Amino acid sequence: MTAPVPPKTVTPLADGEWHRLHPASPLLRGGLVFIAVLGFVIANLRERIVDMFVFVFVPDLGDELDSNYGEWQNDWANDPVGAIVLNGQVGWALLAVAAVVIAVIVGFWLSWRMHTFRITGEAVEVRSGILFRSHRSARLDRVQGVNIARPLFARLFGTAKLDVSVAGQSGNVQLSYLASALADGLRADILRLASGARAERSKAAAPGVAGITVSVAGATDASMPVDAAGATDASVPGDVAVPGDPAGTGSPAASAHGPVSAVIGRRVDEFLAPELDPSLAPPASVVHLSVGRVIASTLLGGTTISILVFVAVIVVGIANGQSWVIFSFIPAVIGLVGYLWSRITKSLRYSIAGTPDGVRIGYGLLSTANQTIPPGxxxxxxxxxxxxxxxxxxxxxxxxxxxxxxxxxxxxxxxxxxxxxxxxxxxxxxxxxxxxxxxxxxxxxxxxxxxxxxxxxxxxxxxxxxxxxxxxxxxxxxxxxxxxxxxxxxxxxxxxxxxxxxxxxxxxxxxxxxxxxxxxxxxxxxxxxxxxxxxxxxxxxxxxxxxxxxxxxxxxxxxxxxxxxxxxxxxxxxxxxx
Amino acid sequence: MPDSDVPHPDADPSAWPSPEAAGPESSSPEASADDVPAVEASGSEEWKRVSPKYVIVEVVGSLVGTALFVAAFLVAYFLFDWWWALWAAIAVGAISLVTIAFEPRRVRSIGYRLRDDDLLFRRGIMYQRQVAVPYGRMQLVDVTRGPVARALGLADLKFVTAAAATAVSVPGLPIEDAERLRDELVALAESRRAGL
Incomplete structure (x- = not known):
């Protein structure tokens, strides 16, 4: 703290080189939908598929199942599965399914390979796209805030989404997804670079550089252990680092074979940890919201009034035998209750604190998010x-x-x-x-x-x-x-x-x-x-x-x-x- | 340019006791100084008017819009025999004519003034609006020209700040003035550039 700090970054990601995102990113961005669809299809076809296996491999049992075959018929439009089985094209069908799966995996892998970002002294840049390449760049002196969101699924993977918002509509640059703990460090890096502190420091690397600069360095030190844990944590093979980046690949590779229980334990710790890293903020400035106040204030909001009005309408309607009222108003009530619930869960575990790089606000119970608003x-x-x-x-x-x-x-x-x-x-x-x-x-x-x-x-x-x-x-x-x-x-x-x-x-x-x-x-x-x-x-x-x-x-x-x-x-x- | 063709909402003159429905040629700066929320001149510059020819742009735009509406209503009347469509056509036509009669008055209410640090813009006779835009806040200056305005050698100058609500557009400037003003303002904006 007392010695002049060398221009050291919190994470190895802000070194001006191109880096990759977390390997689970394509899955988290779009793949979950694919898996859900697959799961839905399989769940619905399960009995049919079992029947088909019987038909293909144990033809003798056919008598028992004859009635079923009759229903299957040779009808491609209504029952392609049945038609495939009857026409003996199971092999082709399996091949097609395998081809689709391989194509999807290759697509995911390619989109991960091609999705790179870099953080230089001037800008945050993201390149993405397989066929249609895009290159977004956010100038650091225009950064309006850096937000980290951790949706529930992303949290299960120990990842987070970093969103660099710049002035202008839809001008945001998103890094989705990064290893959770790396995201915090990277945000500190981006904000520090944006603050112009780096230029100042390299210009006048004198010990007289006091005030904010030193306290930034303090924050850097404080979050170093967290960062190390994060680097190992996210070390499912590949991780974020580009080949040739010693800090990124070195430590994860070493611990990649660590016990799975340790990973799970760390994940649980992450889940239960307070949204705001206490070491980063002077605790006196933090406003704490009690659960009771959050719930009571939400229930006293305007939404509750509309719910009550709707319920009254429904009750009156039913009392008068107007059953159509139920169908038209109950969906609205369900929607409003869902809105209330999300308001409450989002306001829980709320925290706000001043950090050297701006006001940091965190919230969320299951899906957590936090944002940093730089001064001005x-x-x-x-x-x-x-x-x-x-x-x-x-x-x-x-x-x-x-x-x-x-x-x-x-x-x-x-x-x-x-x-x-x-x-x-x-x-x-x-x-x-x-x-x-x-x-x-x-x-x-x-x-x-x-x-x-x-x-x-x-x-x-x-x-x-x-x-x-x-x-x-x-x-x-x-x-x-x-x-x-x-x-x-x-x-x-x-x-x-x-x-x-x-x-x-x-x-x-x-x-x-x-x-x-x-x-x-x-x-x-x-x-x-x-x-x-x-x-x-x-x-x-x-x-x-x-x-x-x-x-x-x-x-x-x-x-x-x-x-x-x-x-x-x-x-x-x-x-x-x- | 559709937005210069649409009759402005200011145009409803039903409650406005027109003291002078004068033509565009009598555009002396003092004539309407009392009914616009003009501030006392703090700089040396006077309010500048837009070109009187801009009245033609507005009138043509109003006429086209009116003609479309009236035609639609008349078609409805003759094809479907909806009696109300005829009344609607008459009403639209009458309102438009009154609006057009006040057009010169409205165009003369449009004014702008370049002060030391900001641009003042005002318009409107029923709904008066006056906006001050600091030069350093201008993100871009746009010159647009509609078909009628182009035939008359006019252009619109539009200022964009980070706030969508600023919505300052000086219509009906002679094209050379518009381009000179644009370059001037861009240079000013560059020299006074503030963050966001």
Missing amino acids: RVHAVSVTQWILWRPFGWWSVKVNLAGQSMSASSEQAQRTIVLPVGSAADVGRVLALLLPESAGAVEPLVAVGLTGRGAGGGFTATPRRAAWLRPFSRRRIGWAAGSGVALFRTGALTRSLVLMPLARVQSVALSRGPVGRLLDLAAVRVHTVSGPVQVVLPVIETAEGRDLFERLAADAVTWAASDESHHWGAIARTEAPA
Whole structure:
């Protein structure tokens, strides 16, 4: 820790050479479907196949089974299996099946051979495809976050999916799948390279490089044992390494013949280990969610209300003898219950912590995932509270991140939820992680913004006539600004406070409709990258709105010019000597 | 270009007490300065108008759209004898004519201004909208030309930021202006480049 650390990477994968993925990857990516189909076919044909063996090898028993043959008939369209057997083409059929199986295996093997990735100082690159080659490259200075997902099946294989998200729709580069523990180390490598720390370090390899750089090195050291275990763990022959890569092939080969029980034991350990590696995070900053709160908050959500409504409709329908109600509503109820269940399991074992390379969020009970949001990648934050959560003082925190499209999958939607449910104190801690530069300054504003009404505490008030447009939330609506963050407070039924880092503003709009002009009211909207957070102040006095518009437009330019958080490693270096 | 042909939702003038349905030639900058949420000039630059010829693009687009709708309704009326289709055709035609009458007024409400650090854009008479886009946030600047606009020597200039909602497009610029402005803005964006 005290000595200058040589530019050492956590894993042998980030050395700028081409590497392969985990050999089970093709199977995990698409092969499971194939196996499932195969299993289904075999399960359904089992009796037929047994019958056929009898027919082919013990023809004497034919009398007993004659009735069956009659049914088989020579009907290719309806019963190809029976026709094959009757025509004595069993050998050909078996050959065809074998050919298909071999083709699939060769295809898997080829797709594994051809699917390579490399991590250089500038970019993460992935080459894949057998006939149609594709080459994706994500520039490291555009990396918006690195996510690791471990679906249940992948966990059984001890593998994980690494997803490097970059700005832009569907611009993500996926490494699926990697050995589970290697994935963690590789993420640390990518983020460290992206932070610009490496360039800085090679430029000035002086012992004075303190601060973040050293703590990164600390994290590196801490995860080394984990990494070693991972390398051996994933050492089903082949593994991730390219021939000629000493670190990748050496240790796995040595332990490839280790006892199977040890592998299973390690897998069990992995399964039970906490999602967040405790050695990587200062424990004080971690928010812990109790199981009870997760379940209660989900049950008090809007989904439960719709389930109750549906159940009521079903009960009333049955009572009135309208049996069609069952068929039309029960599937919806099942779907909603499934959604609730997945919400709960995904929120379990939730953890959030600040690491040198960004905010690390982990969640999931069976399928686990975690993501790291590097500093300066949060484009907008919203803190919301639904009305049923109000008695408990629960809030949830969502963010807008670049590279998350609006029509995102549920997996991506999950990534924008930074805190599924938490108290106001938890919100404060999460905000301190998300907006480290300004969280301290805006803390009193946040306190007022969460529950406050009317003028005061730094927030503006909305004129009485705004009740024509916003009858319930009029007194809530207001804005405040402090330390590079604009705060928009809205919502009465669903209280909402939006924090907009001014350095991330894309553009600002002021708009006014016919009613607004009659009432001399306008709306101010700040445009950010797409996501769940809408930064809107729905009503504001026109003159004040113009001032706010001007102020936001000017501040956006000023803060963007002074913002350097996208090269956070470099900042740490320049700040450290001071 | 279909998006320049479609009548803009701003166009519903039913509640708008037109003080002046003047033609495109009387496009003095002061004429409508009171009914757009214009900010007081902080830079030296004035609001710039788009070419008055852009009215023709809008009118032709509206007429084509109206003609299609009216024709469809009339076909329905004559083929199937649906009486309501005739009323629908009349209604669509009447609304379109009123919309077209306000077209010059709407085109004159479109304005842009290059300030020191950002571009201001405004449009709309019923639904007024004003957007400020910092130069450093522009990801790309697009010049597009529809068939009618091309015949008139006009082009649309479209700004794309990382936010889809920005949606700033200055229509009806003379093609040389559009290209000069594009190069200017790209150079500005390059010199003010901020991260994301």
